[in-house]
Amino acid sequence: MRSEFYSFTSKPTSFSETRNVNTMMHKISILSLHLLLLLCFHPLTTTADGNFTTGIDTWCDQTPYPDPCNHYFRRHNGYRLPTHLSEFRAMLVEAAMDRAISAQDKLKMSGLNCTDCRKQAILTDCIDLYGDTVLQLNRTLQGLSPKAAGEPCTDVDAQTWLSTALTNTETCRRGSSDLNVSDFTTPIVSNTKISHLISNCLAVNGALLTTGNNDTTITDDPKVFPAWVSRKERRLLKFQSARTVPANVVVAKDGSGHVKTVQAAIELAGRRKVTSGLFVIYVKRGIYQENINVRLNNDNLMLVGDGMRYTIITGGRSVKEGYTTYSSATAGNLLILIVLIACDPGIEGLHFIAKGITFRNTAGPAKGQAVALRSSSDLSIFYRCAMEGYQDTLMVHSQRQFYRECYIFGTIDFIFGNAAVVFQNCIILPRRPLHGQSNVITAQGRADPFQNTGISIQNSIIQPAVDLKPVVRSVKTYLGRPWMKYSRTVILKTYLDSFVSPVGWSPWIKGSTYALDTLFYAEYKNIGPASSTRWRVRWKGFHVLNKASDASAFTVGRFITGTAWLPRTGIPFSSGL
Structure with missing residues (x-):
């Protein structure tokens, strides 16, 4: 088929007035994690084995998934009680990375004995994805370290890489449905609790995002610009004809x-x-x-x-x-x-x-x-x-x-x-x-x-x-x-x-209520014949944004x-x- 190119339902509720489940869960989780911030000022400094177990429970119990957190640290010696939320974050990332390595090893072992072509395809994906998960977690751990050898990362960078790590595990899990194969990868990696451990990392880093300095604005200072693009290379994309590109x-x-x-x-x-x-x-x-x-x-x-x-x-x-x-x-x-x-x-x-x-x-x-x-x-x-x-x-x-x-x-x-x-x-x-x-x-x-x-x-x-x-x-x-x-x-x-x-938006399957309260769909000052929001869906998760300050959260800069x-x-x- 020929390609084509061109030149260039109810009365809506404002974003500030609407509170869906997704937003409330954010607030509840942030509130819970701010309890952890109090521990920064009242640290638990005892390090005896019994006191460590009791103390780490106090930290883990504030996360979305306390059980895998407690289970991991009870079984692994060599940790000391954190005295600051950032230390606890590093411990969580290290735990998640350890479990990701274990999960990848289990997947590799399963692959050695697999003769089903479809399962081989899924395992290949999963080994790749868990390998990248290890990379993203290690990147986060190294970037956030006070002794980082390379460029330090911001909490925003860390949230991106942790988000990727979790996405990888979900992509692995969903591979079976593509090829109509019963889910066999989840049992292989289930005892690692890797997804829950990464979710805990995201939650704790998310709490730090609300308190830290994460200014990512670039100035014209050449020392601040990323080193991977030189002034000469920046001009490459301005060439009108690709034939003149060096x-x-x-x-x-x-x-x-x-x-x-x-x-x-x-x-x-x-x-x-x-x-x-x-x-x-x-x-x-x-x-x-x-x-x-x-x-x-x-x-x-x-x-x-x-x-x-x-x-x-x-x-x-x-x-x-x-x-x-x-x-x-x-x-x-x-x-x-x-x-x-x-x-x-x-x-x-x-x-x-x-x-x-x-x-x-x-x-x-x-x-x-x-x-x-x-x-x-x-x-x-x-x-x-x-x-x-x-x-x-x-x-x-x-x-x-x-x-x-x-x-x-x-x-x-x-x-x-x-x-x-x-x-x-x-x-x-x-x-x-x-x-x-x-x-x-x-x-x-x-x-x-x-x-x-x-x-x-x-x-x-x-x-x-x-x-x-x-x-x-x-x-x-x-x-x-x-x-x-x-x-x-x-x-x-x-x-x-x-x-x-x-109506604008569709449920996942006709008649389904899946995610309608927890999703976040929004429109802001659209134009054209179908831009009216008068007949849009009435889900709790749908918003008509009326304020530029709300919409700007989804711009390139932010x-x-x-x-x-x-x-x-x-x-x-x-x-x-």
């Missing part, structure tokens, strides 16, 4: 470049001994039929194409063909594989940037989940790119992400995942689904009330794709539905064409701390509303 590697199908495939160029970048500066890959115009993967530790990579019309990376994998939504499995290679499935490109390295490229999945609407792009890259940017697919087109899996002037095509849940992500000045184009299906734009996957994740769509356009227009009156289109209990999606100052359902990392890239962005 690339490290050129990809060309006709052999006129250094390599013929995008993955070959990515692997060359991965062999660098020093990854502190951007590695630029220029991908000449052409259709590249391949699955690409930017692995962990292949950081500071930039793909630049000749424009989204001309540089296209395409594949056709889907769940119907035996892939999971997250990643692609190779039987028997369970311990080292870090690739993706049901998706074409997968991005994991830090600070990834793409400009002028289309990521396409051609599986079609009948093949089920079929991802065109999966990104788990922290501080990643997609500028003037397109993502084309049907169900599950774009998996914003985790971390902080920014999409500017992008085009996103799909049918069901076609922007989904649990990143903290802002889409700014983008065009979102629901396509024609199968007969009897509805379109759902977002399915956000926030599983814990302390995860600092969600989907924010700002100053964008939502309108039907060309193939939907002939049948637009017969297909319902919704802004989103709750994939997880604390799903969070906000639409700000966006044009909503008339085909969007007047939601993804964009002013701390976007200025040096040269990418245009608006930090506020």
